[in-house]
Amino acid sequence: MKGAWTSTWVLLLIILTSGCQIRMDVLDPAGGVAEEQRHLIVFSLVVMMIVLVVVFILFTKFIWRYRENSKADRPDHTLRNDNKKLEITWTVLPVVVLGVLAVPMLMQAYNLETKADRDAYRVKVTGRQYWWQFDYPNENIRTSQELHLPANEEVVIELEASDVIHSFWVPQLGGKKDAIPGETNRLYLETGDPGVYEGKCAELCGAAHTDMRFQVVVEEEEDFEAWSDAVKQDITPEETEPEEEGSANKGERIFQENCLACHAVDGADTENDRGPNLALYGDQKKISGMMTNDKENLKAWLREPESFKPSTEMPAYDNLTEEEMDALVDYLHSITSDKAEEGRD
Ligand code: HEC
Ligand SMILES: [Cu+2]
Known part of the structure; x- marks a missing residue:
């Protein structure tokens, strides 16, 4: 028994400490898309909690009512389906609940897919074992591992892969999408305030998949321009004899x-x-x-x-x-x- 307690504590400690090292927080959005997605998460959680609470109340009520020695009425133990009202209720209610969950989700998914065809700021992202390459057609530059984006901007990420399937995911900026060899997938995002956000490959792609991480640096327009100008320059250490x-x-x-x-x-x-x-x-x-x-x-x-x-x-x-x-x-x-x-x- 003592061993069981110790391992529980160790497990709890691992869970509590491991999450803190790298922040990838879906519930702390840093842009419009991620914010809408958080609303959806909270909304579905509330709906599901209501269902859960109702089920628990009924469950407890029935356990109590038909406990051993209770004087409750037990007319017949065989299962009969002659209560039409109840039958209809527990068939229709789940359908309604699923509908309530599905409608806003489908609407948002459709909305995001339509926006991905917009004339927004574009970056071509290529997933490779085990790193990311970023091409900026407007700036005519290429970088890797650190994606720079202007703040408060609509962005369309064009996703490609050069070897196997990867998945581009920056939780604080919005949903994830696969990068597939030979195809181009589009992902619409909105950046918010300047900051550095963690990203990660979300599709098992090989031995180093877990560490296929990258950073997104969102910065004010003028900082972004200064950065892209600097990337273009040929920087060599000062000549010495x-x-x-x-x-x-x-x-x-x-x-x-x-x-x-x-x-x-x-x-x-x-x-x-x-x-x-x-x-x-x-x-x-x-x-x-x-x-x-x-x-x-x-x-x-x-x-x-x-x-x-x-x-x-x-x-x-x-x-x-x-x-x-x-x-x-x-x-x-x-x-x-x-x-x-x-x-x-
Ligand atoms: C055969 C090709 C090859 C050669 C040669 C090579 N590298 Fe690399 N290098 C890679 C690849 C592939 C990666 C990406 C590793 C990853 O993150 O998955 C990499 C990653 C790196 C990184 C990390 C990049 C980052 O974004 O942080 C550095 C730094 C680096 N190499 C420096 C060097 C230096 C210095 C040399 C020469 C002494 C060198 N490399 C030679 C292929 C090569
Ligand atoms: Cu990957």
Whole structure:
């Protein structure tokens, strides 16, 4: 018995603590669509609670009334269906309840599908094992893992996949939708106030599916424009003489020798896209959508990406010396929008 209590407590502790690490809260909407969806959730919950309460009251009443030794009338124990009124009531009532639930839901689903054909701000999102690629046709740029969107804007996400089926889901912005290879699905969303919202793949797609996370950065129009301008710029560490080559310079060289085949760094939709586009990587909040983008984590990621994302295509660079690794990380972290502005004047 003691063991049972202990495991209950441990389970409770796991449940209570695990939810707090990454916030993906459906009931805390940050945009119009998610808000309507919360109304639907609350509405269905209320309807279902009413049904539940009525059933419980009747249940308790009957248990009490026909308890052992009670003097209640028990005319006949065989089941007979001769009470027309009751028969009709419990056939019609569930149909009415289902109708009450279905009508607003179908209306909203229809409404969202119609809005997805609107002339809203468009982003093409491609799901790939196990990361996300974002193409912005208006801005003519490409980024990965961090989706930037202007605040208070209608957005249509055009969903595609390059390998298997994934599913795009940002709970605080609205519902989820599948990204299917060879097809384009449209998902209508509305952004609200600026903020950073967590997203996740919601369709089992392979060994690292659980960590196929991404962030959505919603920002004011002018910040969004400044960001997209910065992505377009070619940011290189300041030139130094070879004998006093700075760490970031050295890192850039290592990067060009080892990584350029899979990673672009300039936000362009180039051919070398087997890995995420690392445009403005120094500003990116997380590594691979899942851990803080600091020096130690980035080194750990480059040395052994498989330990974070099993079966990822990203090779392990455990052959680099500590100094080379530092240089590489310094370089990646030097690609920031601050540098882009310096470069402009
Ligand atoms: C064979 C192609 C390939 C090569 C070569 C490669 N990578 Fe990657 N890289 C990937 C893929 C694929 C991912 C996506 C992993 C994931 O998140 O699922 C990735 C992810 C990353 C990320 C995380 C991106 C993010 O959004 O946080 C970094 C940083 C990175 N690579 C740096 C490097 C560096 C530095 C090198 C060279 C030393 C390199 N990569 C070489 C394929 C490659
Ligand atoms: Cu996926």
